[in-house]
Amino acid sequence: MLASICRRRLLFRIHQIPRGGGGGGGGGGGGTNPLQSIPPARNSYSSSAGADVSNSEPCPDTVSYLISCGLSPTAAAAATTGQRLRICSTDKADAVCALLRHYGFANADILRIVRSASVLLLVDPERILRPKLDFFASLGFKPRKLATAPFLLARSLDKHLVPSIQFLRGIIGSDDHLRQALHRQPRTLSSDLETSMRPAVEALRRGGLTEAAISKLLVINLCVLRLSPDRISKVFEDLKEIGMCIADSRSLYCFGVMCTLKRETWLRKLQLYTSFGLSEGEVFSAFKTQPTMLALADDNIEKKVRFLLDELKLGIHAIMSRPVILCYSLDKCILPRCAVLSVLMREGRIQRQIKLPQALLGTSREFSTKYVLKHADEIPDVVKAYEGKIKFEGFGCDT
Known part of the structure; x- marks a missing residue:
């Protein structure tokens, strides 16, 4: 019953917070937290919680505890030095793990969190973690997905997570589509709302996308919000160069792939496909039909095309007429x-x-x-x- 009430309150807070703002920093995971002052994407947190971290040598007791969680001795030693981690109270660390299990995290999920964000073992589980876990549970966010981006649990609930989710909900629309987008790219939620998300959306609008198209694009590839406005403009230019009109429904999928590739990578893959005897126009035509063909690793492309050509005796033009075959394992x-x-x-x-x-x-x-x-x-x-x-x-x- 208490968990249900907490979820309803959190959902109420999401709808009440103004589109551009963040709430105060007190309580509910938004108070004093040594993790929040450090950018999560850098994966270089440190904490002074209960220990002197000036010593760069691995802490034997901490290493031993991390090994008991499933880390290898090498990974455990790296965590204590790289993150300057000192676990002085195993009771608190045990309470963090117990709380994660209570919210549905499997042992493999907890191991993943401990490996990439072991500093979370130092935080107050009730004051810092529980409110955020309630928040993500209210969104239907799966624990195994949250385990892939554990530093989200180090972000302020009121100042970052709630306003970011409200902003995304306003762009994407339905909660089902919001969950789908977040499950595909959970790390994007760590991006700053004012310096990354909003400018990216404005750049998409300037590029000519409708609100409905932007919503669909974010569901396809939420990491677009991590791109700079200049990079987004360049992607629009590249789409225009290959003859892709943004009014074409396929352009969103092409955009979603191109925004994940550096321009030099895009050109290298184009050269690889043309090395099999295709013209650039034929490659672009196939790309419009099956955009993910350019998201494949170079050796993967080479291996599949060579098999289809040499073992199955298919012609390259026959392959490109159905480029989806390249995306099959x-x-x-x-x-x-x-x-x-x-x-x-x-x-x-x-x-x-x-x-x-x-x-x-x-x-x-x-x-x-x-x-x-x-x-x-x-x-x-x-x-x-x-x-x-x-x-x-x-x-x-x-x-």
């Missing part, structure tokens, strides 16, 4: 599916002239229904192939 998806098709060819259930791109694409359920379950009783090898127990060795020989 080679080891977990394409190879097992090829193994299944190879077994069916061997048994004469499908023709060797089957159109491979169409056969390989689609959801796991669609492929499994059409090519595995349909033949599983009579040809058990299709199940083994799909499970990776029969390896793909090409379509020209038995598997």
